[in-house]
Amino acid sequence: MNSFTKITHIIYDMDGLLLDTEPFYTEVTQQIVGRYGKTFDWSIKSKMIGKDARDSARTLVDRLDLPLEPADYLRERNDLLDQLFPKAKALPHAEQLTRHFHQHQIPQAIASSSTQHNFNLKTTLHQEWFSIFNGVVLGDNPAVKQGKPAPDIFLEAARVLDADPKHCLVFEDAPSGMNAALDAGMSVVVVPDPNMDKAVYKNAHQILNSLAEFKPELWQLPAFE
Numbered sequence: 001m002n003s004f005t006k007i008t009h010i011i012y013d014m015d016g017l018l019l020d021t022e023p024f025y026t027e028v029t030q031q032i033v034g035r036y037g038k039t040f041d042w043s044i045k046s047k048m049i050g051k052d053a054r055d056s057a058r059t060l061v062d063r064l065d066l067p068l069e070p071a072d073y074l075r076e077r078n079d080l081l082d083q084l085f086p087k088a089k090a091l092p093h094a095e096q097l098t099r100h101f102h103q104h105q106i107p108q109a110i111a112s113s114s115t116q117h118n119f120n121l122k123t124t125l126h127q128e129w130f131s132i133f134n135g136v137v138l139g140d141n142p143a144v145k146q147g148k149p150a151p152d153i154f155l156e157a158a159r160v161l162d163a164d165p166k167h168c169l170v171f172e173d174a175p176s177g178m179n180a181a182l183d184a185g186m187s188v189v190v191v192p193d194p195n196m197d198k199a200v201y202k203n204a205h206q207i208l209n210s211l212a213e214f215k216p217e218l219w220q221l222p223a224f225e
Helices: 022-034 042-048 053-064 070-087 094-103 116-122 124-130 152-161 175-183
Strands: 009-012 108-112 135-138 168-172 187-190
Touching (some): 009 152, 022 053, 022 070, 042 053, 053 070, 070 116, 070 124, 094 108, 094 124, 108 152, 116 124, 116 135, 152 168, 168 175, 175 187
Parallel strands (some): 009 108, 009 168, 108 135, 168 187
16 A cells, blocks of 8 residues: 655544534525525535635525525525534544544644634534644634635644644545645545545545545554554
């Protein structure tokens, strides 16, 4: 088996990677666009996933030719999401993976396009788990001038961890996040939604079907017992 760059620090996206929040976005967006006789399917969602809220809202409104402003869609969507986010559950193997590295004192951070408000709601059931991370950088952090696919959020996470970007490994599920991490000079492992076209991830260092497939030793990280 080939091995990759030696990794000293790990950075995670959150939505669709650590927490199973993506179905919430689908549910409320279909509820809104359905009123205009439109369908929110993967051809649209795949273009929105991983982007910050304003960019994804503009994509939705443009592609479905909706008779409303992106800001109006976001206002309504956010009210509906606020009711769902506190129910967010961990995705399979996410907690085991992150706790494994915490136990081995590998510094870890979260780099999520979420706002602080949404992050607080999404982590309602996971306060203790999320306390193990050495840093959290969110989309409304003043240091993040541009959202993914710009590299700002990952470079800020590296700064918070006091890490050299070339020794950082990013876990992502979205093409925009993958590109942001690559532009930051980091290694990237992607775990795409099964509905996504794997071809858009061809530049990733590894493509996995699940976090359970990750082999830390390939990155000179402590192996699972």
